[in-house]
Amino acid sequence: MRLSMIAAVGKNRELGKNNALLWNIPEDMHYFHMMTRGHVVIMGQKTFEAIGMPLKKRINIVLSYDKLFSPQGVFVVKNKQEALQLAYEQEKAGEIFIIGGAMIYTLFFKEAERLYLTCIEASFPEADVFFPPYEDIFTKKVSEKKGNDTMFSYTFFIMEKL
Template identity: 40%
Template sequence: MNVSLIVAMDKNRVIGKENDIPWRIPKDWEYVKNTTKGHPIILGRKNLESIGRALPERRNIILTRDKDFSFNGCEIVHSIENAFELCKNEEEIFIFGGEQIYNMFLPYVEKMYITKIHHEFEGDIFFPEVNFDEWNEVSVEKGIMDEKNPYNYYFHVYERKLN
């Protein structure tokens, strides 16, 4: 099982504000959909509630401390170990946020798919600081800026360096 994460963030590592995403970039959502389709995603309860529904064409695994939590179309776990156990036969899983989930899983992540938005947004939810000396950038692609995607953004893929 390969553990990957996927995230979009601004120049200051902002990933959210008041439990929402402070930008709209449909091409990034398309990238996320195509990258994670057919693979489990692991996300926190708050992130799920901000999305409002289970994402189709992939397993939605929700990590929460709330033992009574349930959500249609989702599998609920209460620990990292439970999440990994559910996914032990999967080829690749995606850590899908938010901030606490990224922090918890980052030590296990082998590959990061990061959309970097070249803009500064106000926010209160941040991606963790990453020492990029421990990662190899294996690809970068410029996103198309237009009236529907009004910011400069780049799709980066990083793989953890082997020790």
């Protein structure tokens, strides 16, 4: 079983603002769906609210301290240990994905073995949440693929810890 994180970041590890993304990159959205489809995904309550519904064709695990938070179609857990235990029970395809946001990437940073990171070649000074510093930790590059659209150039990296 592999525990992976998947995220898209700006040049300064920007993740989002006002509980939303800072860009709309269809190819990255497609990539996210392709990589996570059929797997267990783990996210924070704010990211779940930002997405607005359970992700289809995935088992959704949402972390929240709020005992009254119980939306349809997702498993709600109250700590990291519960999230991991449930994810390991439910995952049938060999890879669990941590899908954010900032709090949850930080929470699982130590355990995560692989990072799928889309690096966007732009800065977003308005950002209010950031991916944790990863450059000295995920030092093994597994693959790298460039992409671009009318607004942005970006690179899809897959990285692991040495």
